[in-house]
Amino acid sequence: MIEAGKADTSHPQGLASSDAQTDNQALGTDSLTIPHIRIAIATGAASAHDIAEQCYRTIHERDEDHEGREPGVHAFLSLARERALAQAARIDALAAAGDTLPVLAGVPVGIKDALTVTGLPATAGSRVLEHYIAQYTATSVQRLEEAGAVTLGKLNCDEFAMGSSNENSAYGPTRNPHALDHVPGGSSGGSAAAVAAGMAVATLGTDTGGSIRQPASFCGVVGLLPTYGRVSRYGLIAFASSLDRVGPFTNSVRDAATVLGVLAGHDPLDATSSHEPVPDYAAQLAEEHGVNGLRIGVPTEYFAAGLDPEVREAVERAIDGLREAGAEIREISLPHTAFAVPAYYLIATAEASSNLARFDGVRYGLRAPHATTLAGxxxxxxxAGFGAEVKRRILLGTYALSAGYYDAFYKKAQQVRRLLAQDFQAAFANEVDAIVTPVAPTPAFKLGEKSDDPLAMYLADIYTVTASLAGICGLSVPGGFSKAGLPIGVQVLGKHFDEATLFRVGEAIERG
Known part of the structure; x- marks a missing residue:
């Protein structure tokens, strides 16, 4: 792990005073929420500086390897302590002056390394960008910081966001904080693990085919997939531009609603950014509407063969809880679900083939030093720069786009995508207000368990790629644990720009 802008990478010093240390230990960053932080800073119970320092202490204790102990989680690739403490000082100055605090005042956040932050590394988990320092800041990060968030550093991820386990990172895998010999999910594994391990209170990840929802499920935190166009993609190192989305990980559904309220809204720097008005998600959730009277769909296709019995039990338990809370449960069909995985892996790889062509060793990134010709x-x-999985997807995508195969593969996949979108449109228009499903077929699997079987890894995305292709919003909410102590998530899907309903359903599940 490196610390941006500093040669000294030693772990942070202790908190400013024993009283401050006691106060912050009482808060506990592993369960800290945004309202807790705001109240603590406003009342003087804690300072933004002390909270940031405590996060760095936790990072040192839990994220790094220590001789003679279990390996660290390895969620962070680089730290930005100087930047973070300067941001915390500004919040503490506001509090000392009695000024109104911004909505995310003092909230410690981590940023997936596929998003750029001026002056910090942006590797996207790849050797191609090993020494790249970002020259501009992603809109999503800028909005967090303008709202008072404190940026701790950059988080590990599968290379160019291609993976479901975080094992494809060129800098080593992130480990699941609940079981260090298990994966945290991917590609945003570092972002999920950092929240689960109490290293950050909120983090940013990206989701192309499930890369927020699946690691949220595996790590037992809340993960939000916003509607396509709801959050700016400016500053995101692209994998598949018609699928990539930026979203948060948090400890609670209400925190996710608060963070989305900061992130959402049109951005002139992103041509795909929507002009759709942004509601006050947190305020709507605070109105305590609950789920009474909501129609919740349960698609039969998501409960077929291949679903782990413990996952099924957890999701069905959540559905029963929604029924008891007054929701109407309806069995529905999304008939084209079976075609989602092949369609996704044709469209996503085709777009990756195009997007990754820019990493050619000429303008920036790794360059082979001894080549004698331009082609060489x-x-x-x-x-040298791309890992095995990225190479595999580039080859698949290039093949799908090549002459003689475009109509048979890429065009056909886009037609299937339209049919999947129509399945959801019909369900939301005529039958239900939200849909509840599993997030993944199993709880987190062991490190190395699926590394040599790409097909098994791809099939693990069967419940998440559908929403990605349709452009709708989705939420992963903790739904309990397996007998082995591994978290199990419950997925809530909603129609375009109806994240407010997701939060209502998610919070009902959260309350149990």
């Missing part, structure tokens, strides 16, 4: 330099740079 391209070939050797890309071969």
């Amino acid at each position: 330099m391209y070939r050797e740079s890309r071969d």
